[in-house]
Structure formats: C-alpha cells, structure tokens
Amino acid sequence: MADPSDQNPVKPKNVIVILLDSLNRHMLGAYGGTEFATPNLDAFARRSMKFNNHFVGSLPCMPARHDILCGALDFLWKPWGSIELWEDPITWPLREKGVVTQLITDHPHLFEVGGENYYTDFNAWDYLRGHEHDSWKTRADPSFMGAPHHKPARLSAQELPYDRTRTYFKDEADFPGPRTMASTAQWIEDNAGHHDRFFLFVDEFDPHEPFDAPEPWASMYDPDWKDPRIVWPPYAVGAVRDGLLTEREGQQLRANYGGKLSMIDHWFGKVMEKIDAKGLWEDTMVVLCTDHGHYLGEHDTWGKPGTPIRRTLGHIPLMIAWPGLVAGENNALTTSVDLHATLRDIFDAEVPHVTHGHSLVPLLEGKVDKVRDYALGGIWGREVHLFDGTYNYSRAALEMNYPISVFSNRWSSLTNNMFRKHVAMPPPNERAFLDRMPGSDIPVIRQPYAEGDPGPYWLTPKSGGSSLWNMAEDPSESENLVGSAEEARLAECLGDALRDINAPEDQFERLGLK
Numbered sequence: 001m002a003d004p005s006d007q008n009p010v011k012p013k014n015v016i017v018i019l020l021d022s023l024n025r026h027m028l029g030a031y032g033g034t035e036f037a038t039p040n041l042d043a044f045a046r047r048s049m050k051f052n053n054h055f056v057g058s059l060p061c062m063p064a065r066h067d068i069l070c071g072a073l074d075f076l077w078k079p080w081g082s083i084e085l086w087e088d089p090i091t092w093p094l095r096e097k098g099v100v101t102q103l104i105t106d107h108p109h110l111f112e113v114g115g116e117n118y119y120t121d122f123n124a125w126d127y128l129r130g131h132e133h134d135s136w137k138t139r140a141d142p143s144f145m146g147a148p149h150h151k152p153a154r155l156s157a158q159e160l161p162y163d164r165t166r167t168y169f170k171d172e173a174d175f176p177g178p179r180t181m182a183s184t185a186q187w188i189e190d191n192a193g194h195h196d197r198f199f200l201f202v203d204e205f206d207p208h209e210p211f212d213a214p215e216p217w218a219s220m221y222d223p224d225w226k227d228p229r230i231v232w233p234p235y236a237v238g239a240v241r242d243g244l245l246t247e248r249e250g251q252q253l254r255a256n257y258g259g260k261l262s263m264i265d266h267w268f269g270k271v272m273e274k275i276d277a278k279g280l281w282e283d284t285m286v287v288l289c290t291d292h293g294h295y296l297g298e299h300d301t302w303g304k305p306g307t308p309i310r311r312t313l314g315h316i317p318l319m320i321a322w323p324g325l326v327a328g329e330n331n332a333l334t335t336s337v338d339l340h341a342t343l344r345d346i347f348d349a350e351v352p353h354v355t356h357g358h359s360l361v362p363l364l365e366g367k368v369d370k371v372r373d374y375a376l377g378g379i380w381g382r383e384v385h386l387f388d389g390t391y392n393y394s395r396a397a398l399e400m401n402y403p404i405s406v407f408s409n410r411w412s413s414l415t416n417n418m419f420r421k422h423v424a425m426p427p428p429n430e431r432a433f434l435d436r437m438p439g440s441d442i443p444v445i446r447q448p449y450a451e452g453d454p455g456p457y458w459l460t461p462k463s464g465g466s467s468l469w470n471m472a473e474d475p476s477e478s479e480n481l482v483g484s485a486e487e488a489r490l491a492e493c494l495g496d497a498l499r500d501i502n503a504p505e506d507q508f509e510r511l512g513l514k
Contacts, residue, residue, distance in 0.1 A: 012283060012346060017068075018287065019201075019203050020290050021061070022208040022209070029041070035258060037262050038262065043272070047281070048319040048321040049320050049322065049325060050319050051317075051334055055377055057376065061107075062115050062118075064291035064292060067340065070340065071344070071357045072337065073337060077504065078408050079455075081114055083117035086437050086440035086442045089121050094343075095123060100199070102126075102200050104180060105203035106131045106176035106203075107204075122201070129165070134162075136164075137168065166212060172217075175213070175263075177207075181264070188200070189277075207260040208294075211257045211259065217260065217262055220258070221256075222251065222252050222255035231253075231256050233296070235457075237307050238300050253302075283323055285323070287318075288318070288319040289318050294312075305458070311392065311475070337357035338358050338360055341360075353440060376494075380406075383466070384494065391470055392467075392471050393466075395511050397511060398512040401461055402461075404510055405449065409444050425455075431447065432446065434446070448506070470486075
C-alpha cells in the first residue's frame with residue numbers, strides 16, 4: 001500500500017466507471033498475468049489504487065449490474081431481473097442533484113426482457129448494436145465476403161443473431177467493443193468541461209463471448225490454427241474429459257479469448273488518451289471493474305456453468321484512479337456493492353431502499369484499513385459463498401436444493417416467452433403470496449419453488465456439496481477443507497452475514513444454518 005504521507009486525495013467532481021465483462025483478473029499483467037498482452041490496462045493500474053481482494057457479489061450478468069447500480073445483493077431473492085418497484089438506481093438521485101449521467105454500452109442484456117429500467121434513468125444512453133445475441137439484423141449482409149474474420153467452428157442448430165450481425169463488421173472499428181470505446185472517447189471530447197458534474201458508466205461487453213475478433217488479434221495467440229476458429233465456449237464442467245472439446249480445441253478457445261482481451265485493451269487505451277488530453281485525472285475518479293471472470297479450462301471448467309464459484313470466476317480486478325492519490329495496492333476486502341456505496345458517498349446521494357455496500361472513500365483517503373470483514377456472493381439457487389480475504393467458503397444446500405423462493409414485482413417481464421426460455425422462470429401459481437423486501441412496505445410477490453419446477457440452467461434439484469478453499473495457501477483451490485474446524489467457524493459467520501442483510505428464512509433452511 002502507498003505511504004499515506006504521500007497522499008493528497010481530492011474528492012472527485014466526476015466519476016467514470018468502465019466495466020469490462022468477463023475480465024479475468026489472473027490474465028492481466030497488472031495482477032501477474034503473462035499469457036496475454038494488456039499494456040493499457042497495466043498502464044492504468046500504475047496510476048491507480050489496485051485492489052487485491054475484490055470479489056463478486058450477485059451473479060451472473062444482470063444481477064452483477066444490479067449490485068453496482070442499485071447497491072443491493074439480489075441473488076438471495078431472485079435469479080435475474082429488472083429494477084424493482086421498491087428501489088431506485090443510483091442514476092435517479094444523481095439526476096435530482098443535477099449530476100449529468102451517461103450510459104455507453106454494447107451489452108445486449110440491458111435491452112432485453114429481464115433487463116428493464118437500468119438505462120432509463122440516465123440522462124442519455126448510447127447503445128452500440130450487434131454483440132452476442134442482440135437481435136439487430138434479420139439477414140446477413142449480402143455484400144459480406146468473409147474478411148476480416150473467419151466462420152466459427154460450431155454453430156447452433158438454429159442460426160444465432162451474431163452469425164448474421166457479424167457480417168456487417170467490415171473492419172476492426174465496426175466491432176461492438178471498439179465502437180463502444182470510440183463512442184466513449186468521443187463523449188469525453190464533447191462533454192468534459194461542459195457539465196458541472198458527470199457520471200459516465202461504460203458497460204463494455206468485451207471480452208465476453210463470442211471471442212470473435214479481426215486480425216491481427218484473431219491469430220495473435222494461436223497463429224498455427226488453420227481450421228475455422230472456435231469462438232463460443234461450452235458451459236460445462238469436464239468438457240475435455242467428456243469429449244465436448246479436445247485439449248487442442250481448448251487451447252484455441254482460450255487463445256481467442258486472449259485475442260479479444262488484447263483488442264479491447266487496445267481500444268481502452270484510446271479512452272485513457274482522451275482522459276489525458278482533457279486533464280480529467282485532476283478532478284475525476286476513474287474505475288476499472290468487471291462483473292465476474294470466465295472459466296477457460298481451469299479445473300476443466302468452461303464458461304459459467306452451474307458450479308461453485310472458484311477464484312477464476314469470483315476473484316475479480318478493481319482499479320481506481322482517484323485525484324491526488326498516489327498509485328499503490330490495497331489489500332482490504334471489497335465487493336461489487338461497495339462501488340454503489342462509493343458513488344453515493346462521492347455525490348452525497350440517497351436511495352430509498354436497503355443497500356449492502358460500504359463506501360471505499362475512507363480506504364482511498366487512507367482513513368481506515370478495511371471496510372468489511374466478509375463478503376457474500378453467489379447465484380440464486382446455487383451455493384452461497386462467504387469470502388473473507390483468506391477463505392472461499394461455498395455453502396451448499398443440505399440434500400435437496402429446496403426450499404427457495406423468488407421475490408419480484410416484475411413478473412410481467414419475467415414471464416415473457418423469451419425470458420422463460422432463457423432463465424426458465426414460470427409465472428406465479430397458487431403457491432404465491434405477498435411478502436415484503438427488507439426495509440420496504442411495498443408488497444412483493446413471493447413464489448416458492450419445489451422439486452420438479454422449471455428453473456435456470458444452473459438450478460439442480462440435489463445438492464452438490466459444500467466446499468472450503470484456503471485461497472492464500474492453496475491458490476489453485478485443490479484441497480477441500482470441508483469438515484474442518486475452520487468450516488464450523490465460517491458457517492457461523494455465514495449465518496451472521498445472512499442475518500445482517502435479512503436474507504429470506506428459506507435460505508437458512510435450505511443451507512442448514514441456524
């Protein structure tokens with residue numbers, strides 16, 4: 001950690017948050033990675049406070065964004081969904097205080113069913129089309145001749161939207177990630193210095209799959225591969241073992257992730273150049289973060305399958321450049337909801353709902369050496385994780401993965417046909433009843449689940465068992481310490497942590513906690 005006597009931090013006037021989706025911490029040069037080149041992210045780290053013990057909260061994509069924009073862990077209450085009746089995103093109180101808010105993104109889930117209301121309270125938003133399953137085009141570009149990319153090796157039986165839209169990317173600058181970063185640089189050029197205060201949120205979907213990038217990035221890490229490139233990862237544990245991938249195909253897939261990572265690093269550098277040119281480091285906090293990592297063969301795990309969260313997925317990067325703060329490292333335990341609390345602190349904003357984060361401002365100003373003793377993380381219907389900076393405790397259901405409930409007032413969107421197929425959320429039935437969220441008087445529909453009900457792909461009827469890994473002494477998480485005295489201590493701590501946020505009582509019953 002940098003010497004506090006060297007610090008002269010100034011409370012920032014503006015904030016820029018850049019979220020790169022599925023960004024693997026261990027692959028960044030700033031965190032010791034050597035496999036892929038990330039020179040611009042590494043350069044940003046050298047002018048930032050680099051957080052070494054930052055962990056996920058709610059997963060996957062939309063729940064993670066809920067953590068940041070609403071500040072409340074929702075994975076204990078629902079699997080995925082829009083902003084609810086009882087809560088406001090951080091953008092609403094900022095608008096009321098006269099802070100100009102801008103969203104720039106190519107993240108398709110923000111504009112799909114189940115992602116409503118995250119963008120609507122920004123003063124303005126810019127959506128760059130064509131990533132992943134964005135339903136942008138109904139036909140391929142008839143003038144497409146195959147350059148500058150290659151057809152993916154594996155297509156689904158039914159044509160994917162990306163198979164059509166990628167034909168409209170004529171060169172590197174046409175791909176969604178580069179367009180998002182170029183739009184960000186242009187917004188800074190046009191708006192920095194014009195507004196009294198601003199909050200710029202860049203939700204960049206790269207390096208999320210498909211790991212499709214043009215040359216020179218496409219062949220950068222696997223120049224000898226001659227077959228059509230593999231850009232869609234399987235979501236599986238034991239994919240090589242079970243024959244879904246050969247080891248060589250796994251290397252190709254991993255290399256394509258690396259190519260996309262290096263490409264978005266390159267375009268991230270253009271945003272940093274614009275921040276330099278406009279002199280924003282003097283009055284603007286710049287945050288680089290992610291929602292989660294991505295398995296690329298670690299423990300023969302690929303994608304984001306229904307499995308306990310290991311460090312690859314859950315131990316994530318966080319770098320913050322703060323005006324007047326000398327660059328350094330911070331070992332305090334932090335998690336995604338703490339970013340929301342930090343924004344509230346900087347802008348003196350209040351929200352009406354219960355939140356779970358702790359502001360990082362005291363850490364950045366050198367006034368405290370920690371803001372929390374533990375962090376909760378997980379995926380609805382899966383294991384609940386407790387991170388304390390040393391241990392990753394994954395508490396599974398006792399035997400059957402029930403009882404469990406979904407709390408939501410957004411069933412009109414959750415039960416849309418497209419959403420039902422994606423997350424397998426049935427409409428409420430005769431078991432549903434009205435309940436209350438912690439701190440709210442607004443009635444909410446609570447739908448209990450039982451064995452045989454459809455659910456998200458990660459929801460299994462039977463427990464897979466708990467896990468306990470000592471991340472400090474066993475960074476590969478190969479030795480399961482479940483059954484040790486340490487587990488008993490952490491189980492008690494987990495119960496306290498769940499009570500602290502008024503978690504639903506059926507979670508305690510499901511997990512076998514007092």
